[in-house]
Amino acid sequence: xxDIELEILLRENxxxxxxxxxxxxxxxxxxxxxxxxxxxxxxxxxxxxxxxxVTLLLGMVAGCLISAFILIAPMDSIRTFVGEWxxxxxxxxxxxxxxxxxxxxxxxxxxxxxxxx
Amino acid sequence: MTEExxxxxxxxxxEPLRRFLLALCCGDSxxxxxxxxxxxxxxYVASGSFMGLSSFRTWLFxxxxxxxxxxxxxxxxxxxxxDGNEALNxxxxxxxxxxxxxxxxxxxxxxxxxxxxxxxxxxxxEDRSIKEIxxxxxxxxxxxxxxxxxxxxxxxxxISL
Numbered sequence: 001x002x003d004i005e006l007e008i009l010l011r012e013n014x015x016x017x018x019x020x021x022x023x024x025x026x027x028x029x030x031x032x033x034x035x036x037x038x039x040x041x042x043x044x045x046x047x048x049x050x051x052x053x054v055t056l057l058l059g060m061v062a063g064c065l066i067s068a069f070i071l072i073a074p075m076d077s078i079r080t081f082v083g084e085w086x087x088x089x090x091x092x093x094x095x096x097x098x099x100x101x102x103x104x105x106x107x108x109x110x111x112x113x114x115x116x117x
Numbered sequence: 118m119t120e121e122x123x124x125x126x127x128x129x130x131x132e133p134l135r136r137f138l139l140a141l142c143c144g145d146s147x148x149x150x151x152x153x154x155x156x157x158x159x160x161y162v163a164s165g166s167f168m169g170l171s172s173f174r175t176w177l178f179x180x181x182x183x184x185x186x187x188x189x190x191x192x193x194x195x196x197x198x199x200d201g202n203e204a205l206n207x208x209x210x211x212x213x214x215x216x217x218x219x220x221x222x223x224x225x226x227x228x229x230x231x232x233x234x235x236x237x238x239x240x241x242x243e244d245r246s247i248k249e250i251x252x253x254x255x256x257x258x259x260x261x262x263x264x265x266x267x268x269x270x271x272x273x274x275x276i277s278l
Binding site for chain 2: 001003006007009010011013014015016017019020023024026027028030031032034035
């Protein structure tokens, strides 16, 4: 058998496929299922972001209130409450928490905005 | 890509895709359609990454080929050939002589290596160019030519007419 005979044999015996509407119907059903899963995943992600943002905003408010209390309240009363050296550590910690909360909260809000787009 | 747009493209491509997989599966039409369904879902999920660097058909065939290879690896970890009896599930073959030649051809195709068989099927059944076959298989064009040449020699050895 030479190359031409082989080529003729192959081309003559090309598999026959009939146009099958059931095939397309099944494809459509599977794609709908994929869409459903994608929507559900998006919804869950959005909810997670909202929950995270609310938590961070609450943390930020709490941090601000503590910082304000530390800065505004009479020093003697705070000193007696937290101790001489612990005062500076408490101020530094509350400022750090506030900054981190602001950063993470802003980041979450940006992510939610991206999801909506 | 929207679902409707994707379905429109699939309507055009479903026949060559199913024919390609049917030939790869040596005539097992239910297996070929299962793999075609899986590959279309995979293509739809990845449709956002389709950059249009190759044609939609080439991109789809590449995904289908990868699905087929995954399926073979899962089902036959040693890439054992499909049972020759599966090749009996073939359509539109009326005369016993034609049926015999057809069956013999598919059994011979089944004995080729994965790359040789795919190159032969794409080249002779789907009329794809060497460049397109290279893109589908993810190998250089020279290697495709080599697989075609070796595949032809092996087919001639296996087919006794």
